[in-house]
Amino acid sequence: MINPHPGQDIKIKSYKHNGALHRVWDSSTVLQTGATSWIVGNDRILVKESDGNEWRTREPAICTFGKGQWFNTIGMLREDGVHYYCNIGSPYRWHNDALQYIDYDLDVKVFPDMTYTILDQDEYEEHRRLMNYPDTIMYEIKRGLDELLSLIHQRKGPFEADYIERWYERYLQYT
Template sequence: MADPKIGSPMQIKSYKHNGQLHRTWQETTILKATSTRIIGANDRTRVLESDGRSWLTREPAICFFYTEHWFNVISMLRADGIHYYCNISSPFVFEDGAVKYIDYDLDVKVFPDMTYTLLDEDEYELHSQQMNYPQEIDRVLWDSVEELTHMIRQRKGPFSHEKVEQLYELFLTYPI
């Protein structure tokens, strides 16, 4: 199992708690990698859904994955500013050239003015019952929502517009 190499492509694979593959982003360029964090970028990458459908992303995105947090953050650079989509998820593992994580349904959508909204609580409740999420996981996930919203309010980590813009400039230096 090779370590992530800066400048090389990787896939992003999202799974559900029951082990089923949920979604795959075909190609993301690794911009930074440490033992606890991988930052990648993509633009107009193909996304494959578990039901066989596929689509292309519409804008450049900077993706932050962590081993020490139960969430990941996708920063999307749009004409009206940077939008963030945060997945409450397991910490990632990197194997077979892919970042892999379990998507736990809850999402936080952040707008360019840094207001945010929690999404998919109904989906979380349904899947929690269907897949029998343990109480310990439930507690960790809700604590992660709190940790994430604190980072958003503080504009820390991936929620610094300046940092995201710098990473996008770095991405532009890589050949397409």
């Protein structure tokens, strides 16, 4: 399957471990489909939940999906700085004309000063039991969370100074 090219709009779909569709981001602009990561940008896009609810994002965002990483990051440009919402999930794949991954419930909210909060631990525990996550998946989830927290502490990858702003400038070239 041919990867999308920079400037092309794509959908992002997340699923749950049992294969159920979780959420669809309607239209994100591809900025890079490199060997180590895919980077997309969006602004005030429609998001559809599996229960039929729909909402729009509130600000421009740059999303980074690292090859083989068990997390992805959304850097949101707000007046007081860049805020991040990070999803713990399976590595991405390009399938049926959409960027797809399995959402494993745990999320990390990162503030402009790089302090963070781990969210939805109760949801993770509930789904882990209900969907009977295998030990191999739980190991990858823990490893992904540890890797993500390490990048935050070191301010590397998407957490580097000006990373989000630089990619946002590229996004603006396509819009």
